[in-house]
Amino acid sequence: MTVYFIGAGPGAADLMTVRGVRTLAACRVCLYAGSLVPEELLAECPPGARLVDTAQLDLDRITGELVRAHSEGHDVARLHSGDPSVFSAVAEQMRRLDAAGVPYEVVPGVPAFAAAAAALKRELTVPTVGQTVVLTRIAARATAMPEGEDLATLGRSRALLVLHLAAGHVDRVVEELLPHYGAGCPTAVVAMASRPDETVLRGTLDGIAAQVKAAGIVRTAVIMVGRTLAAEQFGDSHLYSPHRDRSCGPGSLASGG
Secondary structure (H helix, E strand, O other), rough: OEEEEEEEOOOHHOOHHHHHHHHHOOOEEEOOOOOOOOHHOOOOOOOOOOOEEOOOOHHHHHHHHHOOOOHHHEEEEEOOOOOOOOOOOOHHHHHHHHHHHEEEEEEEOOOOHHHHHHHHOOOOOEOOOOEEEEEEOOOOOOOOOOOOOOOOHHHHHOOOEEEEHHHHHHHHHHHHHHHHHOOOOOOEEEOOOOOOOEEEEEEEOHHHHHHHHHHOOOOOOOEEEOOOHHHOOOOOOOEEEEOOOOOOHHHHHOOOO
């Protein structure tokens, strides 16, 4: 039997992948974070499936549920919000499953920053303006950040920063980024991306904190800071240029649509 770490997407039930839904429908046990995963997704579980809300469980108890289901001969769906590859805490679960000899697979999902970009109607990488996106967070009540990954250091790149788990510390974010990005740098905050109560704030770095506080946003939000958020004057991508050499065939094209 197998444990499936499934990306449940950013919030809207219909943003879960087809593979994710099909896998969920085949698992007799489902572990999910009740505060983050939409209840509508649980309707995809097979009738009589064991549903376990992990919101109040620690890592040992979660691992125990996974191992127990495996020992009983059940496939297990472990639902994580967004995509398991980013800020999902799956690494420590995988490590424990490896030690217990329990096999697992990963089904990717739509990450929160992608849903936020969609809400903003923005491409995060814009030709001649910005081609780098940094996904990060700040050290507050969570695990400390590794050396060299503080905002002051990352901000020196002036790349587009996407901060998770930071809305409740927006004043600190602004203070640390102002010396590098400047007061007028385009900034956006998207809370509850893709959900019915989605909130989108747009502004500049020096004014975004006031907007966040006025809106009462403290969690389930991403903060984006960077020039591409407001880029209007930029060169067209070389991908579709009439001067591009296409003699090598489709395999020579970069990813894009």
